[in-house]
Amino acid sequence: MLQLFKFKGGVKPDPKKTPSVQMPIGIAPLPPLLIVPLHQSIGGKPNPLVEAGDRVLKGQLIGGADQWLSSAVHAPTSGTVLAVEERLAAHPSGLPTLSVVIEPDGRDAWIERTPLDYTALEPERVREILRDSGVVGLGGAVFPSHAKLAAAKSVPMDELIINGGECEPFMTCDDILMRERAEGIVLGSGIFRDLLKARRVLVGIEDNKPEAVAAMKAAVEKLGENFEVIAVPTRYPAGGAKQLIRVLTGKEVPASKRSPEMGVQCFNVATAYTAWRAIVHGEPVLSRIVTLTGNVEQPRNWEVLLGTPLKDFVALGKPKSDTDRYLMGGPMMGFELPSLEAPLVKATNCIIAGSPSLFPPPAPEMPCIRCGACADVCPHELQPFEMYWFARARNFGKTQEYNIFDCIECGCCSYVCPSHIPLVQYFRFAKSEIWSREREKNMADAAKARFELRNERDEREKAEKAERLARAAAAKAAVKKAPPESGSEALSGDTSVAVAAAAPLDADAAKKAAIAAAMERARQQRESVQPKNTEGLTVAQRKEIAEIEARRAPLQAEE
Amino acid sequence: MNFTTPPYLTQNVSVQRVMLQVLAALLPGIAIYVWLIGPIILVQIAIATAASLLAEAFMLSLLKKPLGLFLGDGSATVTAWLIALAFPPLAPWWLIVVGALFAIVVAKHLYGGLGQNPFNPAMIAFAVCIVSFPALMSQWPALDRQAGFSEQLALVLGTAPRLDTMSGATPLDALKTALKLGEGNTTVATILADAHNFGYFAGKGWEWVAVAYLLGGLWLWQRRIITWHAPFAFLAGIVLFSGALWLWDPAQFANPVFHLFSGGSMLGAFFIVTDPVSGSTTPRGKLIFGFSAAALAYLIRVFGGYPDGVAFAVLLMNICVPLIDLYTQPPIFGMKSKP
Known part of the structure; x- marks a missing residue:
């Protein structure tokens, strides 16, 4: 038996998981409308590849990854694109995001799916396929998985951790997935293992999910793998990647390092499952398992198409009449949805209907009495009350000295605070202030660089203009000296001929021209490095540009 | 919203x-x-x-x-x-x-x-x-x-x-005064034998109040309202300093048990040095805070002019708290084995 390690801190909230695992995974019905946001992962914003009126098939690429750290988005079913427009996102800000609105035709007709033998492919190609299949971390962080599937060059990958911890109360989507689809998870984990060349695969599951542990063990045995399925003590946030890595391997990954540098990598069970579907079945990520629980008549896990409007989804659970809010994610790290008009996305692992009795309004905030309860439960062994003190005083430099960026915002500190201080909010505030200051500084630096470049260019152009005038003057002088027949030729020819003719007469001007040409080449080189603002345009924008160009062409012709 | x-x-x-x-x-x-x-x-x-x-x-x-x-x-x-x-x-x-x-x-x-x-x-x-x-x-x-x-x-x-x-006078005061009046001719043992002022192991009657504070304090520790660090360091400090001088000259210095259960020792250990607001907050800081307070309290109590020294000792250490906290920040997750 593997020796387990402990992480410091953590809390034990009431799990409240039982109600939603009484029924098997339900298949959510097709909604009348799907709103698929293009930006559903960490990293770049995929470009829309369809426009209003297009017919799409199930699994068709509708948003292409725009850079390496980005992830593709697909049509969850077949139908017609009604619009590509800004729609409300499932985000605490309540801001809109560019989304593809699809009206399903009900046929659910697939694109052609091509199962692949990944062992015959280059690892790089497999990673590309994962990116273009939209495989991202489904634990809630939605980090593009392909970007995590490269081992560090100098450090061998000792352990691949498959995270079935699921420590958030209420949430059971991973639990039920492990119970029902354990083999897919094991097969997906095998793909990850082969890509990372990991020596061992450890599956960590909190010990309050004995059925999931048993199912995973059975699947591992049946498939003849040597994975170790390990029940870890139930203590929030044991399902946090860094905590689970610590418990299973004893390794502590600080914020300043990436886990492959320490020979370990961690994936959520649902991510492994979708990776297997993507590679072996050629099915991109179109749906996910979502727990619908809390103040509802029928708590249950559903397999739901991405883009399903949340109002259609929550209706499946029959919310009770005193429901006053909906949380996305768990009660510890989730957020209150600003509106149910927003669609369900890859990050949506759980929707909890809340009521005043389930989540009572927070008690009034009192001053911090420095009791240190927050420091006792912090899994990253920070001093939250000190960070709070400095965040409140807007002394952000000090918050960084107290390692605010090691905070994973798990909420343990707020959970135990006797003064009911929303500590995590203070830390988010401090972090975002620090980020925005850095952004401002970068922007100021960029503006300065632009200004200097412009000055340089102005001077250069002035010099070039003077040069041209001088050359023209020299050429005129040369023409006057030369016989008239060659002169007319020079006048009718282009400038370069004139220059060529004038050059021997004016050596100084030639030198200047050479310098100007070199500078021009350097400028072009610089420009080719800088991305142009005409790159990465949406279909709509490209169309608009084309229209403008079309309008301009006849006008230019008239001139 | x-x-x-x-x-x-x-x-x-x-x-x-x-x-x-x-x-x-x-x-x-x-x-x-x-x-x-x-x-x-x-x-x-x-x-x-x-x-x-x-x-x-x-x-x-x-x-x-x-x-x-x-x-x-x-x-x-x-x-x-x-x-x-x-x-x-x-x-x-x-x-x-x-x-x-x-x-x-x-x-x-x-x-x-x-x-x-x-x-x-x-x-x-x-x-x-x-x-x-x-x-x-x-x-x-x-x-x-x-x-x-x-x-x-x-x-x-x-x-x-x-x-x-x-x-x-308080038992501590009575002992100090008697020792002073005795001018080296009397011993702690004979003074403490006086049943008028002294009980089984400390001040008559008061020793039981101290025992009750100890029990209350242990309950607070069991309830996780306080951690063990500061009280332990404080009491350990009292035992260490009183023990050292007692071993050196048992005739002129009272034994550690007497000091533990006299004056403000127990109240101080569990209800004063554990005050989160004015005390140190890090585990190592709490140890330093408690131990230093004990050292000062013992010095003032035995050699100073006041009957007990807990109050002054704690206030003096309160001043040092920001410094203690600054230099005793525990290493964070992932940063422990820095070479």
């Missing part, structure tokens, strides 16, 4: 609950106190509590802070009880009131109120009063000449003259 923030679950904890548990932990000590000198201590506690709450209400309304929320937090009551228990039980009422007012108005609210005070308010009250009224603060009831409740009440209310025969 109604802005809400995660986590949406919280433990059933509050400042009020913390303070109520501290008060509950003081109850065994108070019970022994009542058995020892009678219910007059309850009167003193009532006076201190009333004065503290009035001062708190006054300051809160002056500072326009929500009255109901802060009056109910229990922090002023804890300060009041500690003052009543630290002061001589037959001190005149106004002495307790002066202490309570100073603690709440100056030591607490002028520094910013709950959570902001760098000094322990109860210890400030004790220090201010012992410096200003040394005679009154040194008069402890003589246990063998126990007065009735009405007599005690008259003393507290100031309606009867204070008679020297009715008061005595």
